[in-house]
Amino acid sequence: MPPSHTVRILDGNNFVVCEATGDIEATPTEPTGLFSIDTRFLSKWVLTVNGERLNSLSYDDLQYYESRFFLVPGLATHYVDAKLSIIRERAVGKSFREHITILNHDEKAVDLDIRMDAGCDFADLFEVKDEILNKKGEIYSEVEPDRLRLGYRRGNFRRETIISSSEPARFDRNGFAYSIHLEPNEQWDTAIDVQTMALSPSGRDLRLGLRVHGAERLNLQQDLEEWIAKAPKVNSEHEELAATYRKCIVDLAALRFAPLSLGGQNIPAAGLPWFMTMFGRDSILTCLQTLPFTPELSATTLRILGALQGTRFDDFREEDPGRILHEMRYGESAAFEEQPHSPYYGSVDATPLFVVLLDEYEQWSGDVALVKELEQECRRAFRWIDDYADLVGNGYIWYERRNTESGLENQCWKDSWDSISYRDGTLPPFPRATCEVQGYAYDAKMRGARLAREFWDDPAYADQLEREAAALKERFNRDWWVEDGGYYALALDRDGRQCDVLSSNIGHLLWSGIVDDDRAEQIADHLVGPRLFTGWGVRTLAEGEVRYNPIGYHNGTVWPFDSSFCAWGLRRYGFSEEAAVIASGILDAAWYFDGRLPEAFGGYPREQTKFPVEYPTACSPQAWSTGAPLLLLRTMLGLEPHEGHLAVAPRLPIGMGRIEVLDIPGRWGRVDAFARGRLDLNSVGG
Incomplete structure (x- = not known):
């Protein structure tokens, strides 16, 4: 598909609206983000390589719940044969999961700084629709060695976004980063998991009783195949x-x-x-x-x-x-x-x-x-x-x-x-x-x-x-x-x-x-x-x-x-x-x-x-x-x-x-x- 359209993937209670690069940068005029139960759980999700934004070659809507983005460094108007390619694969189910692959096509080794800027405004969907963001509670962040916890509380109303990675990452309040070394024709992969939580006063996720279609691609695909077969x-x-x-x-x-x-x-x-x-x-x-x-x-x-x-x-x-x-x-x-x-x-x-x-x-x-x-x-x-x-x-x-x-x-x-x-x-x-x-x-x-x-x-x-x-x-x-x-x-x-x-x-x-x-x-x-x-x-x-x-x-x-x-x-x-x-x-x-x-x-x-x-x-x-x-x-x-x-x-x-x-x-x-x-x-x- 051409890279000029907004990409939407969804699975019942959760959906993502993003740009053709896979990035999310919420603005008053564009309702991008990761949404669940009428709340935006991600308002910023921007991938850079060596501090540079990425250009979309193409993207594929594989199924309603997953998509794949093919990217290279640099702007489209200045494109030359890229020595790196980046593939972002994501799926929405019980959680939001993104798999990043970076391939080195150069004849020499490279050192790369990979960063994902992450942010959550926890906007109510009505705030997004009306283009008015007026949060009355507290937005907080907690940096842990193996995860980033972003949250919002207002009285007994509490929502959290928890981000973790399969590869060791350096987490901070604004996202997380990796420093990697790639030999010629080598590739690097990581899987990022984003959990959305609707917490009761006791700290229990209110959605634990729901029968969801599954967080893993295999379960989602099986569910879809059964639905179509019936x-x-x-x-x-x-x-x-x-x-x-x-x-x-x-x-x-x-x-x-x-x-x-x-x-x-x-x-x-x-x-x-x-x-x-x-x-x-x-x-x-x-x-x-x-x-x-x-x-x-x-x-x-x-x-x-x-x-x-x-x-x-x-x-x-x-x-x-x-x-x-x-x-x-x-x-x-x-x-x-x-x-x-x-x-x-x-x-x-x-x-x-x-x-x-x-x-x-x-x-x-x-x-x-x-x-x-x-x-x-x-x-x-x-x-x-x-x-x-x-x-x-x-x-x-x-x-x-x-x-x-x-x-x-x-x-x-x-x-x-x-x-x-x-x-x-x-x-x-x-x-x-x-x-x-x-x-x-x-x-x-x-x-x-x-x-x-x-x-x-x-x-x-x-x-x-x-x-x-x-x-x-x-x-x-x-x-x-x-x-x-x-x-x-x-x-x-x-x-x-x-x-x-x-x-x-x-x-x-x-x-x-x-x-x-x-x-x-x-x-x-x-x-x-x-x-x-x-x-x-x-x-x-x-x-x-x-x-x-x-x-x-x-x-x-x-x-x-x-x-x-x-x-x-x-x-x-x-x-x-x-x-x-x-x-x-x-x-x-x-x-x-x-x-x-x-x-x-x-x-x-x-x-x-x-x-x-x-x-x-x-x-x-x-x-x-x-x-x-x-x-x-x-x-x-x-x-x-x-x-x-x-x-x-x-x-x-x-x-x-x-x-x-x-x-x-x-x-x-x-x-x-x-x-x-x-x-x-x-x-x-x-």
């Missing part, structure tokens, strides 16, 4: 599709996150670099996308979110009884309640989506035990929807933040401050109700009725939920339909005035089933029409709206996850061709991103740019973008559980060719699915 196999004449699929499976392995103190079970973290933690909405939607391929993520996600379901009223955390959390953080600012993510409950969609995922998981897996185990959590979720989320009293889910200092203003998936607007571009007052959340509530009640009737032995409750769902669907189709546009409003304000812009949220309404059948065709036409569809995917906000901006975070960019649910919704209502159009666009975009779709990309028309335009601060990898190609595979092949079996009803885009998905797991055991479309090699990636 997933279905995808073969395709569209070679880029198979490559994208494999990339997604590997990235899902990398994004597995074991929440602190919850038994080491793995759920999908939201994304690198800012969101390597548990998110209710993101984790649930990712599980829905990946259910046919990695079903084990769904069971653990449901259990963990159920265990952390709200139990009380807490305005700071915006917690209510029955509410599913939005985000959990483990850094200093959360520990001292300087921000509310411990956990924070400020989302209105995670709670109905919790029930949706449980039902979908049971239909695939037949895991009746989990449905019975989580019965009370589901009932509490419905009570939250009916009793606490309806702030206006008209049967809809509304939001208005109670934590006015650090809570989210918009508590739907489009959670940026200006994502909800009227057609004239002005922003509505609070509380607000967004359309897709009402669809999620409808879907949850329909699915909850099935669970109550078939597994909870409560037909009366099932009947009640179905009546409530039917009433919700009727009033929704009355109150939210924009007559002069032929689509549903993005939101309502408390007075019932419509935020009457055209947005991608209407695709989520198809997925939920709340759309009246006689209006579905108009919604389908909009989703693949020129105002919303770019040729690569569905814009979050339609071209022509006042706030439309092709690189506006939620006001015109394309979010791959969003488009994948739009496609799934189109299939639900029988619009297979339209779903295939969206699938083809997103999968073509993935080809330009080397199989790794970012969080979002520009909403420019395909004919204008010829390639998808990167959004500058998008997370990558990001869980629900990683899940998008998998959901699109399901959608194209029409994979649906039906009466204990797997139904297959393919509808492929033109140019897709033959696809086979082998060993799809479910209550049926493992089965294969095949499909064939018309192959047009000239269209691949074009």
